[in-house]
Structures are given as C-alpha cells and as structure tokens.
Amino acid sequence: MSRVIRRSATVRGRFLRSVGSLSDRPRWNLHEIAILGRSNAGKSSLLNALLGARGLARTSKTPGRTRALNFFAFGDELALVDLPGYGYAQLSKASAQALSKLLYGYLRTEQNLIGALMVTDARRGPEAEEIELAELIRGRELGLILAVSKCDKLARHERSAALERYAALAARPVLCSALEGEGIEELRRRLGELLRIARENLRRNC
C-alpha cells in the first residue's frame, strides 16, 4: 500500500471516526497508535490532554463506556485510537468477550499500527493483562510508550516507587497527569519519535 506522508508543524486534535467492528476499520494512509489500558485508567482523559482538546474523547466516571474503536487525528499523519478498556467487571460475559475480541483483533492484525501508548494508574502496579498486551506489542516489533498516569494523586516521595513498579513493563515509563498536564509534552515527543521511526521504516521498504 502506498502512503502519502506530509509533515505537520503543529498538532491539531480532531475526532475522525468511531467503528464498532473490525471489518469497519478505516482504510487510510494514517499511521495508528493504540491507547491501551484497563478500564478507568485514564485513557480518554490523557488522549484529550495530548490532543489539546478537552472533551474530545469521552471520559467517564462510569467504567466500561468505550465500546468501540475511536480514531482521533494527531497532526496529519497519525491517528490515536481510543480502545475499549479491559478489566471492567460489570460487563456481561458476552459483552466482555466481544470487546476483548475487538481489542485483541485490532492489535494483532492492524497493518497501520506503529505502536501503543499504554496508560496505567500510578497508584497500582502492572497486572497480568498489561503484561500480556505489552508482550503482544513487542512481539509485533511495535513501539511501546508507557504512561504512568494520575501522578497528581501521588505524594512526592511515592513517585520513584511508582516508576520502579512499572519499569519491567516498558523502558522509560513517563510519569504524567491528564489533570495537571505533567508529562504531556514528553508523551507528545515520544509519539513523534514513534512516527519518525515509522517514516524511516516506510522509506527503507519502498
């Protein structure tokens, strides 16, 4: 597939599309980075902070609300994909299975996918599903950025321990807060890094 690559100086966040099944995935020339994390970890909030647009991705006090793949433009070469969170206990077994199929199906097969931004809660530690997802991403030789979020909830002395808990999950975890803006610039820089690598790979394979 040939792709049109244009450079963008500024990031413009914009909702693109929402799809409820893998067969409806968009066919476009955008690179995609998946936003991963357990339900309520703060994925949609972080996405809004990254896109610089409050309320673009739907955030919720009620876990399990994202039931589709939601695509947002981050500049004009990259789409960030808000995915259904896992680990939401209130869903019926059938709904949980359908969401899991959508999530894993997308991560295993999407050809435009260049990496994932995994969002974790700074007050917790890595869980089995996060380890499994990180392995899946690495297995496909895609980039993995780890956002250790809600760091505004930590006391100063708890910060390094939070990073240490997550160090085994991915290199260079980023402590961040969607609420207060800490770490957002660094995460944007990391997204740019993945994009540059993807451009390079594309050029080499042409």
Ligand SMILES: Nc1nc2c(ncn2[C@@H]2O[C@H](COP(=O)(O)OP(=O)(O)O)[C@@H](O)[C@H]2O)c(=O)[nH]1
């Ligand atoms: N204190 C704090 N709360 C946050 C932060 N990010 C998200 N939240 C809250 O956590 C809850 C879940 O956030 P949401 O973005 O909907 O999580 P998602 O289910 O992973 O998309 C909401 O009540 C948010 O307001 C943060 O950086 N700091």
Ligand SMILES: [Mg+2]
């Ligand atoms: Mg969400």
